[in-house]
Amino acid sequence: MDIFLVEAIINGILLGGVLALLALGLNLIFGVIDVVWIAYADIVMCGMYVIYFLYTQYDVPLLLACLAGIAGMAVFGVAVHLLIIAPVLNSAPINQLLSTGGLLFFLQSFATLLFGTDFRNIGVRLPVVEIASIYISFARLIAFAFGLIGAVALYLFLKRTYIGTAIRAVAQDRDIVGLVGIDQRRIYLATSAIGGALAGLAACLLVLQYDVHPFIGNTFGPVIFMICVLGGLGNMIGGFVASFIISQIIAIGGYYSSTELSYVLAFTLFIILMFVRPRGLFAR
Amino acid sequence: MLSLSAVCAGYGSFQVLFGVSLDVPRGQAVGVIGPNGAGKTTLMRVISGLVPIRSGTVTLDGEPIDGLPAHRIVEQGIAHVPEHRRLFPRLSVEENLRIGAFIPRARRGFARQLDRVYGLFPRLKERRQQPAGTLSGGEQQMCAIGRALMSDPKLLLLDEPSAGLAPLVVSQVFELIRRIRGEGLTVLIVEQNVQQVLEVVDRAYLLEVGAVRLAGTADELKGNPFIRRSYMGL
Numbered sequence: 001m002d003i004f005l006v007e008a009i010i011n012g013i014l015l016g017g018v019l020a021l022l023a024l025g026l027n028l029i030f031g032v033i034d035v036v037w038i039a040y041a042d043i044v045m046c047g048m049y050v051i052y053f054l055y056t057q058y059d060v061p062l063l064l065a066c067l068a069g070i071a072g073m074a075v076f077g078v079a080v081h082l083l084i085i086a087p088v089l090n091s092a093p094i095n096q097l098l099s100t101g102g103l104l105f106f107l108q109s110f111a112t113l114l115f116g117t118d119f120r121n122i123g124v125r126l127p128v129v130e131i132a133s134i135y136i137s138f139a140r141l142i143a144f145a146f147g148l149i150g151a152v153a154l155y156l157f158l159k160r161t162y163i164g165t166a167i168r169a170v171a172q173d174r175d176i177v178g179l180v181g182i183d184q185r186r187i188y189l190a191t192s193a194i195g196g197a198l199a200g201l202a203a204c205l206l207v208l209q210y211d212v213h214p215f216i217g218n219t220f221g222p223v224i225f226m227i228c229v230l231g232g233l234g235n236m237i238g239g240f241v242a243s244f245i246i247s248q249i250i251a252i253g254g255y256y257s258s259t260e261l262s263y264v265l266a267f268t269l270f271i272i273l274m275f276v277r278p279r280g281l282f283a284r
Numbered sequence: 285m286l287s288l289s290a291v292c293a294g295y296g297s298f299q300v301l302f303g304v305s306l307d308v309p310r311g312q313a314v315g316v317i318g319p320n321g322a323g324k325t326t327l328m329r330v331i332s333g334l335v336p337i338r339s340g341t342v343t344l345d346g347e348p349i350d351g352l353p354a355h356r357i358v359e360q361g362i363a364h365v366p367e368h369r370r371l372f373p374r375l376s377v378e379e380n381l382r383i384g385a386f387i388p389r390a391r392r393g394f395a396r397q398l399d400r401v402y403g404l405f406p407r408l409k410e411r412r413q414q415p416a417g418t419l420s421g422g423e424q425q426m427c428a429i430g431r432a433l434m435s436d437p438k439l440l441l442l443d444e445p446s447a448g449l450a451p452l453v454v455s456q457v458f459e460l461i462r463r464i465r466g467e468g469l470t471v472l473i474v475e476q477n478v479q480q481v482l483e484v485v486d487r488a489y490l491l492e493v494g495a496v497r498l499a500g501t502a503d504e505l506k507g508n509p510f511i512r513r514s515y516m517g518l
Contacts, residue, residue, distance in 0.1 A: 162382070162383075162386060162391065165375065165379055165382060165383050166383060166386060168372070168374070168375060168379075169372045169375060169383050172372040172373060172374055172375065173370055173372055173373075175334075176334075176366055176370045177355075178332075178333065178334060178353060178354025178355045178358075179332055179334070179354055179358065179363075179364045179366060179370075179432075180358065180383050180384050180386050180431065180435065181355045181358035181359060181386045181387035181390070181435060182355055182383070182386055183353070183355045184355075
């Protein structure tokens, strides 16, 4: 097989790791709170700026800056819930979409106002690894590895802890969780914090590969939504699998044509699949 | 132990309960019977804090509990087995039981409670890894009662425990309720199955269109001609 095709496939798998992380976060929030965070990719953007400024302007060690980015976005997630979601929690879904959609424009405009539209790079050059004459970027390997670690950690948290079990319980029958002593509002806050932290982790992994600018969220946002819908909104395993399907389409399509066309291909296939399986590939 | 006084409640502009007063003495089993739409389920939801009251009072051991959110009422020692069981279908049986012990007090005694529930329902132990949604109706009812017992309650609320179950299974469920009572737990039970519920309770209330129409000991109600004619088909 063509060595460049193999490289494209491997890069597709590596890209899938980060996308899977973001899809997990979005699905978790949708499944538990029943709200779609349209601005999810823009929270990643905020995390990238936090890491960028801490590392380049304030000389904070990169690892520490990343941890601050994760913690900061967890707090940001809680703030998003308290200030934007909670007031519209019981109103029509369209109002919730408009609220989080409004947050998207707010964050992008605010970032433009504060930082301008410059493309900023943290300037960390990670080596390129050569394995059997296939070149793989180390930054992508790290991103993939931590994407999977994040996914496994989330799985264990949801499976093994009281709070994690309570989060799954809320996703399955939110109206009666009070009867077993669960405070729904606290579970919503915990879920928002986890969703924010996952966006922060994704920011750490993406800031190593991409320049930060106010509209970086637009690069990932639509793809993540496509993945979540394809996997079935709220279905975490479906979203995880769909991440790798979409990332392969983008990678292999990009190999045969161009990156732009590969996105066209991915979205076209998505539209067709939505006609065949409107509730997602893995609908229950 | 539990006392309701002149409770009015409803949903939006739709009032369901009109001044309901009711007492559940410690250690007793009390039944609430009545036709569909009489407000029996609303009554249970009022006690456990899922539906707010508009007027009146609900007290547990003399302390007012109306106005508390549902999760705080569990901490006060009231466990509610809701209508249609409402298990978390994709959590395993044991996870459902674990979540039943969510409140801190119950979490500390988790192992002991789990032994007690598995002792009462050996069937649940056999199926502990199975998703609760795949259990049979009777097993789901056991799991729902088990989940409620995991919070180590003083008072157990049972809403239509026999609904949707085969006659043989219904008898088993009532047998279990008798055993739970035997352990000294106070029980408030809502049932359509008047004949069988009057066999397990000490006292009962007849609720009609949101108000108490009759109250008395189980034997009094069993002998009441109106109850016999309208609710027991005799």
